[in-house]
Amino acid sequence: MSDNQEPLAVIALTLPDGSVKTFPTGSTGNDVALSIGRKLAQDALALKVDGVAIDLNTHLTADAAIEIITFSSPDGPNIFWHSSSHLMAQAIEELYPGSKFGAGPSIEQGFYYDVASEHRFREEDLRKIEERMLEISKRDIQIRREEMNRIDAIEFFKSVRNDPYKVEILEDTLKSVERVSLYHQDGFTDLCIGPHLPSTSKVKAVLLTNISSSYWRGDSARENMQRIYGITLPSEKLLKEHVARLEEAKRRDHRKLGAELELFMLSPEVGSGLPIWLPKGAIIRNELEAFLKEEQRKRGYLPVYTPHIGNIELYKRSGHYPYYSDSQFPPLTYHDEEGKQEQYLLKPMNCPHHHLIYSSKMRSYRDLPLRLTEFGTVYRHEQSGELNGLVRARGFTQDDSHIYCRPDQLVDEICSAIELTQFVFGTLGFSEVQTRLSMHDPENQAKYGGTAEVWEQAEKDVKEAADRMGIDYFIGVGEASFYGPKIDFIVRDALGRKWQLGTVQVDYVMPERFDLTYTGSDGQKHRPVVIHRAPFGSMERFIGVLIEHTAGNFPLWLAPVQAVVLPIAEDVHDYAKSVHQALLEAGIRAELDTRSEKIGKKIRDAEISKIPCMIVIGQKEQESGEVSLRRHRIGDEGRFSVSGLIDKLKQEITGRT
């Protein structure tokens, strides 16, 4: 037809394995995927071109390094879930006309959409929406990207879509952006940067999980919206696996296990957020405290004790009272006979007390570093909606130490605090520890104490220490406390959930406020620097996370009951009693089960109680003067002499393995 003599233009695309393939210019990611294989084309969600994710059906016109994004690619779930939020919005719009849409991003485990609707969404509506989403998926609607000027987009969302929230985003958040992109799927259109799935049909399985509320743009002065959470997956099978993981998380919930294993309790008669440690939970806490005390003794820490309340002036001086007055219990007010008034605060933190210990006598540069340590119980009036078992409580105990040192000692001291924290986490089996350097937000200087120079120095020191310890960290801007930057340790539990536990914080501000000094070699007064550090963070939170991490299967050294002696029948009760006694004398926490139950029942009960060692005793053991050891979740480990068993268990306990 054409008299065009030019050869057909081709482009060279480099695949992730390094091979180069040529395609006609204008080919799409779908063409590329098809050329590699049918399965890949089915799984393809989007395309990465020179490291940038774009829509699968974008026409390629230049040589590039490309990569097909599937659900198992690092960017896959994010794109999948973001498109799913649009799919959900379309379903909601079809079912509940007039609903307006706010923000609908993908999140770590799925997506949500904030909806303003006259309809009050209920649990049963979620099932209807799920059904509609799957139906829309079956319609196999092509998702089409359209770019337009911001002004045109505003007009579009005003007149065609009638969606005021999108208009607000365009007029405000995006006001300096020229061109924006819209994604159309049938009558539904969303403002979105993309990329998105090529078609609604990629979504094969839907689970809408819950409804909650949110404020438009996170601002409590703005209107409330209904936030609907969900997760979608590219197959039914993957959804089933996801649901199984959720159930596993539920089974490990420390609140549930804490009650079942009789570790702690919460009672409205005591007050919400005020946990009570039951005997078995207290054993775990005791062991952990003894462990840390031992390690701290080796590292030159000095234990102190301070009262649970303090004069309010102390906290005004430290700056905590004005700064955190919302989250403290109200002051206790005391009048003496002359009518003189004094106010006391349940202590929300330990540092001011420790600072007073520091300044109780003259300190020489030779005395530093001074490391004061205390398991200090503090009380904070956390918002009621925040309370969560042991993990977020109003009364809790920090493994709090304050290290007073010279500036030239600071980095060394930060390093040794990091080392201790890593040692603690390693011993407790948290292998995946993330470290965040929590820096201040220079945009919001008013939030912090101290001068800009002091902050610069403190952040430099923190970084230097982190680098020297070779830790892999990321920076959290705006995560610092008001008096200084922090190194926060975030662990993942056995189910991959993240928890912030230990912390190391640098503080140049409190030494000023409390006028802390030491005499230098020059005979002059100098300011020490303070490090606040807590490897566990809070005993309550740490143990809550540990319960979930171990699913209640504690290592032998922490187990509230380490062994239970299970006689098979009454004729060996005397022997069983002597074994039980021997275990107790060896310092092993042992119980004896002399109920008239069969051995199967006794074992089952011990397994459910998650007791690490079951000592089974019958005629054979009695005759040979031995015992049989059965391990929790493992099974029969054979016969041992009583002393052999005790040695074995003691070794395991002292090794904290």
Added chain:
RNA sequence: GCUGAUGUAGCUCAGUCGGUAGAGCACUUCCUUGGUAAGGAAGAGGUCAUCGGUUCGAAUCCGAUCAUCAGCUCCA
């Protein structure tokens, strides 16, 4: 604190239309003496979260309070 949901025996949960409560497990007693995840029988156990209202009558309907759960906001 905000939005929504929930609250029945120690635990997990039934309980219809408003007619004063039921199961399994756990517990107690008795029988059973059994070799590696549940032996049998009987018994006891509840101011249906609390307070108030509607009603001849409330676990059930309404309101308030408390607590818990999910999420938002916050976290020295």
